[in-house]
Amino acid sequence: MDLKKLLTRALSGLVYVLIIVGCILWGYPGLAILGVVLAILATFELEKICHDVNSRTTPLILIDILGVVVLSLSFNNYIPVFPLVIWAAIIIVRFVMELYMKNENPLRSLAHSMLAQIYIGVPLAAMSATAFILDPKVILMVFLMLWISDTGAYIVGSLIGKHRLFERISPKKSWEGFFGGLIFNIIAASLFCCYSDSFWGIHSNIAIWIPLAVIVTVFGTWGDLVESMLKRHLNIKDSGNLIPGHGGILDRIDSFLIAMPAVMVFFACLYIFI
Numbered sequence: 001m002d003l004k005k006l007l008t009r010a011l012s013g014l015v016y017v018l019i020i021v022g023c024i025l026w027g028y029p030g031l032a033i034l035g036v037v038l039a040i041l042a043t044f045e046l047e048k049i050c051h052d053v054n055s056r057t058t059p060l061i062l063i064d065i066l067g068v069v070v071l072s073l074s075f076n077n078y079i080p081v082f083p084l085v086i087w088a089a090i091i092i093v094r095f096v097m098e099l100y101m102k103n104e105n106p107l108r109s110l111a112h113s114m115l116a117q118i119y120i121g122v123p124l125a126a127m128s129a130t131a132f133i134l135d136p137k138v139i140l141m142v143f144l145m146l147w148i149s150d151t152g153a154y155i156v157g158s159l160i161g162k163h164r165l166f167e168r169i170s171p172k173k174s175w176e177g178f179f180g181g182l183i184f185n186i187i188a189a190s191l192f193c194c195y196s197d198s199f200w201g202i203h204s205n206i207a208i209w210i211p212l213a214v215i216v217t218v219f220g221t222w223g224d225l226v227e228s229m230l231k232r233h234l235n236i237k238d239s240g241n242l243i244p245g246h247g248g249i250l251d252r253i254d255s256f257l258i259a260m261p262a263v264m265v266f267f268a269c270l271y272i273f274i
Contacts, residue, residue, distance in 0.1 A: 005245060008245050017147070021143075024137065028076060031128070031131050035073060035127060036073065038120075039068040039069045039072040039120065039124055043064055046119070046250060051108075060101065063090060067091060067117055068116055071083070071122065072128060073128060074087075074128045075132035075133070123258070126261040130264045130267065142263055145216040146255045150181065150220075151184065152184025156179070157172075157176055157180065158177075161174030161175075161176045165178055165221075181217055182214065185217045186210055186213045189212060189213035193205070208270065215259070219258045219259040219262040220255035223259055226254065226257075227250060
């Protein structure tokens with residue numbers, strides 16, 4: 001990679017990180033905006049790589065985007081009507097619309113729509129719920145752990161990676177890199193717990209932080225592999241080119257899309273059983 005591409009990648013990555021961090025530190029309004037923006041960009045990107053975007057499919061894509069946006073706002077004070085009621089109405093409309101679109105393969109069209117609702121909408125709803133019930137900074141913690149895990153996996157994998165983690169889907173990933181990212185995350189979680197526990201808005205207990213680091217690392221890795229599986233099936237390298245040097249928005253949040261629901265389930269289990 002030449003110097004110009006390296007600088008472009010570094011600068012675009014920095015802007016992306018600053019936007020994520022800034023929105024979350026803003027609090028509930030910023031998180032709501034972040035959720036809406038991610039919903040719009042990620043859903044459009046997914047629809048674009050799954051099938052052609054044209055004047056005939058535009059109404060379907062718009063209703064899909066609206067559904068994911070509503071899911072991203074599932075838990076907040078900004079929509080006067082319970083958002084899941086609105087989402088249910090949108091899904092009904094989407095199925096009825098398919099009757100009039102004269103698609104050669106309506107099942108595939110509906111499958112793409114429901115994939116967007118589940119693959120993108122549910123994780124964003126989990127983000128909204130976790131922030132609303134706990135604290136928006138918990139979402140920042142998830143992103144930080146994902147970035148730390150990726151960094152650790154890249155460093156360790158580049159240095160000593162030999163045993164392929166999932167060669168059929170992602171030939172470059174190694175078990176050494178995975179465990180390197182896991183160790184980086186466990187160290188980071190320990191530091192978060194010891195030195196900045198009051199900042200995150202959750203209880204300071206190493207017995208919570210360490211499992212959380214493991215969950216984010218494991219499910220984040222699966223999230224990366226799931227998107228790689230989709231791209232391999234579609235025979236594409238990146239989901240888009242929105243972020244120079246990094247690909248599309250799905251390439252940046254793929255780990256988050258699987259890790260965030262797992263984090264929500266983890267905290268729900270803590271609340272129920274402890």
